[in-house]
Amino acid sequence: MAKRSVLERINSTSLLALVLILVNSIYLFEAIKTAEPIKNGEVGITFFPIVASILLYIAAIIIFIAGIKEKSVLSFQLSRIGKPIMVIFLTLIYVLIFKSIGYFISSIIYVLCLMFLFEEESGFKKKKLLNILFTVIIVALIYILYQKIFGVRLPIGEVF
Amino acid sequence: MKSRNIISIILVIMFLSLFSIASFAQDFPTKDIRTIVPWASGGGTDAIIRVISKIAEKSIPTAIYVENIEGGLSGVGLYEVMNAKSDGYTIGGFTYDSIVTVPRQELVPGYSLDKVKMICLVTKEAGAMVVREDAPWKNWEEFAAAAKENPRKISVGVDGIGNAQHLRLLKINEVTGLEFKVLPYPGGSGEKKEALLSGEADAIMTSLGDFAPLIHAGEVRGLIEMADQRNPQFTDVPNFQELGYEGLVKGSFVILATTAGTPDDVVAKLEQIFYDAHHSDEFRDWAQETGVVATWLGTDEVTDYAMQVQEDEFEMIQKLIDDGVIEG
Amino acid sequence: MGNLDGIIQGFITFFNPSVGIYAIIGFIIGAFFGAVPGLTSVLAIALLLPMTYSMDIVSSLVMCMGIYMAGIYSGSITATTINIPGAPSAMMTAIEGNQLMKRGLGAKALGHAAFASMIGGTIGTLLLIMVSPYSVKLALMVKTPGKFSLILFALIVIILIQRKSIAKGAIATFLGIMFATIGIDTMKPLARFTFGFDILVQGIDMMSVIIGTFAISELLIQSGEIEKKLEISKDVLSKIRRKDFIPTLEEIKSIGLWRYFKSSLIGFFTGVLPGAGGSMAAFISYAEAMRSSKNPEEYGTGSLEGIAAAETANNAMCGGAIVPMLTFGIPGDATTAVLLGVLVINGLQPGPQLMTKQFHLIAPMFAALLVSALVILPITFYLLAPYFIKIVSINRGILYASIATVAIVGSFVSTFSVFQMAITLIFGVIAYFLRKQNYPTVTLLLGFILGPMLEDYFRRGLSLGHGSPLIFFTSPDSLFFLVLTVIFYYFLMIKKPMIMKEDLVQKKAK
Numbered sequence: 001m002a003k004r005s006v007l008e009r010i011n012s013t014s015l016l017a018l019v020l021i022l023v024n025s026i027y028l029f030e031a032i033k034t035a036e037p038i039k040n041g042e043v044g045i046t047f048f049p050i051v052a053s054i055l056l057y058i059a060a061i062i063i064f065i066a067g068i069k070e071k072s073v074l075s076f077q078l079s080r081i082g083k084p085i086m087v088i089f090l091t092l093i094y095v096l097i098f099k100s101i102g103y104f105i106s107s108i109i110y111v112l113c114l115m116f117l118f119e120e121e122s123g124f125k126k127k128k129l130l131n132i133l134f135t136v137i138i139v140a141l142i143y144i145l146y147q148k149i150f151g152v153r154l155p156i157g158e159v160f
Numbered sequence: 161m162k163s164r165n166i167i168s169i170i171l172v173i174m175f176l177s178l179f180s181i182a183s184f185a186q187d188f189p190t191k192d193i194r195t196i197v198p199w200a201s202g203g204g205t206d207a208i209i210r211v212i213s214k215i216a217e218k219s220i221p222t223a224i225y226v227e228n229i230e231g232g233l234s235g236v237g238l239y240e241v242m243n244a245k246s247d248g249y250t251i252g253g254f255t256y257d258s259i260v261t262v263p264r265q266e267l268v269p270g271y272s273l274d275k276v277k278m279i280c281l282v283t284k285e286a287g288a289m290v291v292r293e294d295a296p297w298k299n300w301e302e303f304a305a306a307a308k309e310n311p312r313k314i315s316v317g318v319d320g321i322g323n324a325q326h327l328r329l330l331k332i333n334e335v336t337g338l339e340f341k342v343l344p345y346p347g348g349s350g351e352k353k354e355a356l357l358s359g360e361a362d363a364i365m366t367s368l369g370d371f372a373p374l375i376h377a378g379e380v381r382g383l384i385e386m387a388d389q390r391n392p393q394f395t396d397v398p399n400f401q402e403l404g405y406e407g408l409v410k411g412s413f414v415i416l417a418t419t420a421g422t423p424d425d426v427v428a429k430l431e432q433i434f435y436d437a438h439h440s441d442e443f444r445d446w447a448q449e450t451g452v453v454a455t456w457l458g459t460d461e462v463t464d465y466a467m468q469v470q471e472d473e474f475e476m477i478q479k480l481i482d483d484g485v486i487e488g
Numbered sequence: 489m490g491n492l493d494g495i496i497q498g499f500i501t502f503f504n505p506s507v508g509i510y511a512i513i514g515f516i517i518g519a520f521f522g523a524v525p526g527l528t529s530v531l532a533i534a535l536l537l538p539m540t541y542s543m544d545i546v547s548s549l550v551m552c553m554g555i556y557m558a559g560i561y562s563g564s565i566t567a568t569t570i571n572i573p574g575a576p577s578a579m580m581t582a583i584e585g586n587q588l589m590k591r592g593l594g595a596k597a598l599g600h601a602a603f604a605s606m607i608g609g610t611i612g613t614l615l616l617i618m619v620s621p622y623s624v625k626l627a628l629m630v631k632t633p634g635k636f637s638l639i640l641f642a643l644i645v646i647i648l649i650q651r652k653s654i655a656k657g658a659i660a661t662f663l664g665i666m667f668a669t670i671g672i673d674t675m676k677p678l679a680r681f682t683f684g685f686d687i688l689v690q691g692i693d694m695m696s697v698i699i700g701t702f703a704i705s706e707l708l709i710q711s712g713e714i715e716k717k718l719e720i721s722k723d724v725l726s727k728i729r730r731k732d733f734i735p736t737l738e739e740i741k742s743i744g745l746w747r748y749f750k751s752s753l754i755g756f757f758t759g760v761l762p763g764a765g766g767s768m769a770a771f772i773s774y775a776e777a778m779r780s781s782k783n784p785e786e787y788g789t790g791s792l793e794g795i796a797a798a799e800t801a802n803n804a805m806c807g808g809a810i811v812p813m814l815t816f817g818i819p820g821d822a823t824t825a826v827l828l829g830v831l832v833i834n835g836l837q838p839g840p841q842l843m844t845k846q847f848h849l850i851a852p853m854f855a856a857l858l859v860s861a862l863v864i865l866p867i868t869f870y871l872l873a874p875y876f877i878k879i880v881s882i883n884r885g886i887l888y889a890s891i892a893t894v895a896i897v898g899s900f901v902s903t904f905s906v907f908q909m910a911i912t913l914i915f916g917v918i919a920y921f922l923r924k925q926n927y928p929t930v931t932l933l934l935g936f937i938l939g940p941m942l943e944d945y946f947r948r949g950l951s952l953g954h955g956s957p958l959i960f961f962t963s964p965d966s967l968f969f970l971v972l973t974v975i976f977y978y979f980l981m982i983k984k985p986m987i988m989k990e991d992l993v994q995k996k997a998k
Contacts, residue, residue: 012924012925016921016925020659020663024666026683027666027681030681030683031680031681034680035678035680042950042955043946043947043950045673045675045676045678045680046680048669048942048943048946048947049666049680052662053662053666055658055662056659056666059656059662060655060659062655063653063655063656063659066655080712081712083711083712084708084709084711086711087707087708087892088708088913091913092910092913095906095909095910095913098896098906098909099900099906103897110889110892110893110896111890111892111893114885114888114889115889116885117885118710118884118888119883131885134885134886135889138890138893142890145539151225151542152538152542152901153227154901155900228904229903229904229905230693230903231671231689231690231691231693232671232672232689232691233672236689236690236905261677265677265678267672267679267689268686269686269689320675320676320677322677323676323677341951341954342951343632343948343951344944344947344948344951345948346675346944347944348837350837350839350841350842354628354839355632357628357840358629358631359631360631360632360952373845487676
């Protein structure tokens with residue numbers, strides 16, 4: 001097997017480990033900035049977090065080394081990750097508009113988009129009307145569940 | 161649950177919101193009042209606010225509903241009250257932490273008591289110290305004598321370092337000259353009860369109401385209360401005032417407040433609604449049963465009271481920081 | 489102490505129709521979530537969590553018990569019929585059950601799985617009821633230093649038990665611990681880890697973590713999967729008759745009563761062990777059954793005995809996992825981890841206080857667990873078994889769109905905060921990437937729940953010892969758990985008996 005440099009050997013395992021190490025460093029930096037771990041012989045508010053952070057370093061380095069030893073290389077399959085990204089994006093929009101435009105409109109849009117996404121291949125378009133009907137039913141059922149049975153108020157939108 | 165359909169609700173709410181702008185205080189309230197409890201559901205403050213809202217709701221045509229918004233030692237939920245419309249339809253429950261700890265520690269940016277209009281104070285709870293029934297000290301004098309002989313040996317459980325109960329204990333230290341070993345139990349009153357019963361802590365800083373079931377069961381004894389008169393429910397527990405100590409009247413409270421800028425007549429209407437609820441037999445009976453001390457301070461007095469508490473506590477905290485007893 | 493009275497009182501409360509009905513509702517929800525691959529009873533409870541706010545706590549606990557028992561049991565349905573375990577704990581059942589299904593004996597396999605679940609669930613709950621009075625006395629003996637070591641023990645065992653990768657288990661745990669530190673310090677009114685964002689002062693809500701890691705991450709994973717039809721051919725369904733489901737007396741005799749009992753014990757005690765859970769219980773019991781079997785050659789080709797051993801143990805685990813959750817606040821498995829969330833969010837603190845002073849809230853829960861296993865399980869099975877099989881053919885779009893909406897709306901309802909809704913999504917994304925790389929997410933949640941307790945106990949322990957950590961070695965309760973940790977380390981890491989056994993099973997399965 002030809003020798004590869006460390007950079008070439010990065011695969012998804014070691015990449016995630018690297019991300020974790022980076023995030024952990026930000027965390028540790030914030031801890032050190034906040035307060036001394038031990039002050040006047042007394043354990044402070046950052047002592048315990050710093051211990052956890054150091055242990056995380058050790059575990060992440062182990063994973064990183066194990067990842068580099070693997071034979072697999074980094075490869076992106078857009079087809080595999082495309083839909084999850086779409087779902088994340090849709091959910092983010094939903095969260096952002098939920099309170100301002102209210103439960104009903106935002107939920108109907110969200111549910112309809114998700115249905116489309118999950119049934120793209122098996123023919124969402126063929127059953128367009130049926131799916132819209134199901135969307136309304138789902139949104140109404142969740143409303144009844146929370147607002148009517150459990151007495152919680154869902155936002156109706158700030159425009160109203 | 162009432163079974164109105166969705167469309168009618170939307171129509172009704174749209175209809176009402178159109179009119180609420182133009183409506184007069186005499187008509188207040190024309191829509192449901194949102195009450196924010198800044199603590200978890202199931203706690204003591206939550207119970208007090210829920211009960212008084214339920215009773216108050218009966219005297220008005222609309223509903224009063226409670227939402228629990230936790231976080232930031234009550235700061236997060238109350239921040240919502242501060243930023244609501246100045247129409248009196250959003251009210252919140254303020255406690256000791258909301259008046260003292262949150263503003264003092266600047267825990268929630270933008271949090272300011274100037275942004276609220278206080279309506280009334282509904283309950284007061286004096287701080288107290290309790291011990292096990294089988295503890296070697298029968299009363300405060302014996303306890304104080306033991307603490308004097310063994311400074312920093314007798315352990316007292318508080319809620320957290322620098323929080324309300326710890327500050328009360330430090331005040332006791334200051335006035336009496338005693339010193340204790342401080343154990344923090346931030347996990348709620350359950351944790352403190354366990355610590356007292358298992359013998360880990362010798363005494364607990366609390367309110368008598370919190371320990372009422374254990375006191376009635378004869379497992380725990382109220383040692384002393386930080387009040388100026390005896391608690392009507394626990395008349396055998398003495399207080400610092402009658403033992404001749406000065407400045408040891410401290411405790412928590414529940415204050416109801418709405419957004420600043422709310423028209424005075426709306427505030428007056430809210431005060432009236434809660435005054436009636438507070439003075440109802442139903443509320444008095446409930447308070448009696450659960451060990452809550454119902455106290456009333458109206459709109460005229462409540463802000464001065466709260467600001468006085470804040471001033472006194474800030475002064476004391478600053479002194480403790482200067483002396484190096486607690487961290488800033 | 490009137491513990492028996494308490495239990496009887498609990499049953500009386502339970503048989504109040506307005507309470508008991510929740511066990512049935514819970515059971516049906518649990519059976520649904522357990523049977524559909526990708527949905528688990530953990531997810532069901534996570535989704536219902538926001539509703540427990542506005543429900544009576546007794547009813548919500550009763551409902552959770554129904555979900556718990558049903559979710560573990562109904563995993564066996566899809567495991568048998570389509571060889572996809574509806575829940576991880578049905579993995580062993582899939583090996584045997586699907587072989588029987590292929591031979592046209594699917595109904596028999598399902599019947600035995602249900603019968604074994606009923607026995608296991610019942611014995612497990614009876615053990616729980618018998619053990620609970622002693623666990624209170626035990627719990628009062630463990631004070632702050634002991635609790636610190638106990639949680640440390642639990643976290644270490646949880647990490648070591650991740651057989652696939654201990655380092656990954658450790659990372660997920662530490663991440664959970666670290667996320668929990670964001671916000672206001674537990675002991676002092678000081679903000680920490682806000683990274684310059686003021687909004688982080690409010691901290692991360694447990695609900696957001698639970699819904700994000702379990703519901704949203706599942707949604708993301710499923711959206712990345714290629715659509716596959718899970719429908720079962722019509723003739724398979726039409727062939728199945730109710731009568732075929734009922735196990736005969738001879739079959740039960742040939743499996744042996746001792747087998748059922750032994751599997752129950754294995755399941756119960758695996759449950760007591762923090763972090764082990766249903767799949768571990770089923771696996772150990774299955775391996776032990778194969779070791780001691782008269783017909784080991786049948787294993788892997790459709791052994792009723794294997795199904796009985798696995799299904800008895802995973803349902804007996806339910807009772808066991810509740811013991812440490814109620815006594816020490818340390819959950820035995822994923823479902824009880826979420827259940828702990830239900831208790832804490834509703835203001836109940838697990839521990840001796842809960843078991844004595846608030847026993848009236850807990851006893852109906854025991855009753856619900858027992859009735860779920862002994863009565864509701866066989867009745868639902870008899871009535872609904874032919875339909876259970878059809879669950880998997882439900883439309884994906886409707887299923888996941890509903891779950892997503894219930895999850896997101898649920899996170900709003902429980903916090904009334906758009907910020908916490910966004911946190912829910914962020915945790916979904918984090919858990920998605922972690923799961924893609926085979927990091928365990930249950931340990932993330934356990935780290936999040938147990939981390940703050942560990943810190944509290946650690947700092948209070950130091951206060952007790954006047955600042956000296958020696959107290960953790962001099963207190964007998966603490967020392968006991970530290971020694972126990974070493975013992976477990978020896979058995980899990982140095983002797984590694986599980987891994988050897990697992991290899992054996994896998995060879996057999998092939």
